[in-house]
Amino acid sequence: MLASRRILLIVGGGIAAYKALDLIRRLRERGAEVVPVLTRGGAEFVTPLSVSALAGRKVFSDLFDLTDEAEMGHIELSRSADLIVVAPATADLMAKMAHGHADDLASTLLLATDTPVLLAPAMNVRMWQHPATQRNIATLKADGIGFVGPDVGDMACGEHGPGRLAEVPQIVDAIGAALADGPLAGRRVLLTSGPTHEPIDPVRYIANRSSGAQGAAIARELAALGAEVVFVTGPATVPPPGGVEVIRVETAQEMLAAVEGALPADAAIFAAAVADWRVVGASTRKIKKGAGGTPALEFAENPDILATVSAMEAGRPRLVVGFAAETCDVIGHATAKRARKGCDWIVANDVSHATGIMGGTENAVTLITGDGEEEWPRMGKREVARKLAERVARALA
Known part of the structure; x- marks a missing residue:
């Protein structure tokens, strides 16, 4: 995918600039030509x-x-690449882009390019959370600028939160x-992934044993086929891939709201392990052990996201795919689920402890599907994702 593609890489100023060296290496391993532009700030770090x-x-x-300027003027340099990547993109550089400033090579290239x-x-x-930065981000997105990250994590300054540079593999995925x-170019695909966490109190919750690995793999393969992917994820342990729009949620109700807000889409794939129930009246304080004995929890059913979307009269995706994670009578339960939910396909698997899945x-x-059952051999989750993405592409052709 990246072979013979020309990438103009602008390295901004910031401690994360050292990761640009690994990014260059990985892009070249994949056959890409990298034209580097180093800002004055970036040169302080690499x-x-x-x-x-x-x-x-x-x-x-x-x-x-x-x-x-005689050999390759900044106008030609800005337009001779297949893609311009800014990593790291600092708050200052994004502000310049949002307001049309051009006072150095990097900002001039970004203003002059198509x-x-x-x-x-x-x-x-x-800096990331500052209203000025958020306004600039909104402006850039409205201008059609793509984003990958940032991640949430520890930073060199000692603080923790959003603003950490996306990991290099995520950036490579986003470039790809x-x-x-x-075959999915021009198609919009909505995908849910990971578990949901339904609070009992501020420190306890109900969840499913999902890492989000299969959903993340599906998102990566859909994007690789050219799809615009909206990735709605619960608190998964596997990070989302680059190159997709990520919407993070915690609960099933939040996931349904995010799904409805992300429609319309050509296809919707529901790979998330959504908790079936939530606690009614979750405590706002930690429940303490005491003489009162074990607390009684009252449960309510969570919204059925797959059934809700499948039953839509207006705006229903052409293809709706559900997942059925079962521990016994896998095919029987999954077939019944497909009929009950009204979706087009069900991807069924055995998640009993002995399988290790x-x-x-x-x-x-x-x-x-409506045509019957198709059993796939056991394979890596990325291979499963690739095969499913290819089937989706054929269905939407």
Whole structure:
């Protein structure tokens, strides 16, 4: 997918700039040509020599270098790539982009280009959450700029929260998705993944044993085929791939609201392990052990997201796919679920403890459609995802 593709990589100023070196290496391993642009701030963290050595070519940094202007002017440089990637994208550089400033090579390239742009932001959590930054992000998204990340995590400044640069494999995935021109190009696919957490009190919750690995793999493969993927995920342990729109939720009710807000879509795939019940009147304080004995919990049914979308009279996706994780009579229960929910396909699998599938790296599924059952051999979750994505592409053709 990346072979012979030309990527203009702008390395912004920030401690995360060191990850750009690994990004260059991985892109070149996949056959991409990387044209590096190093900002003045970026050069405080990585040297032009190290960037040049990994990219295998000269580093551009000075807007007023007359030699470069004679050989390749900034206008040509900005438009000769298949994709412009900014990693890390600082708050300052995004502000310049949002307001049309062009006072150095990087900002001038970004203003002069008609090439797609992908930003990988990295900054302090307070900078990320500042209203000015959020306004700039909204402006850039409205202008058609793509984003990957940021992640939530520990930062070099000692704080924790959103603002951490997306991991390099996520950025590579996002680049691949941005350059994808496959059979799902122009199609919008909604995908749910991971568990939901239904609170009992502020520290306890009800959940399912889902890592989100299969859902993340499906999202990656759909994006690789060119789809615009909206990835609605519960609190999974496996991070979402790059190149998809990520909507994070906690509860089943939040997931339903996110799904309804993300429609319309050409296809909807419901791979999330949604808790069937929630606690009525969850406590706002931690429930303490005491003489009163074991607390009594009252439960209510959660909304049925798959059935709700399948039954839509207006705006129903052309293809609705559910998952059935069963521990016995897998095919019988899954077939009945497909009829009961009204979806088009069900992907059924045996998640009993002996299979090692729940939370593992492999899966063995049976695809149940209106035409019957199709049993797939046990394989890695990424291979299952690729096969399912290809089937979705054929169904939407």
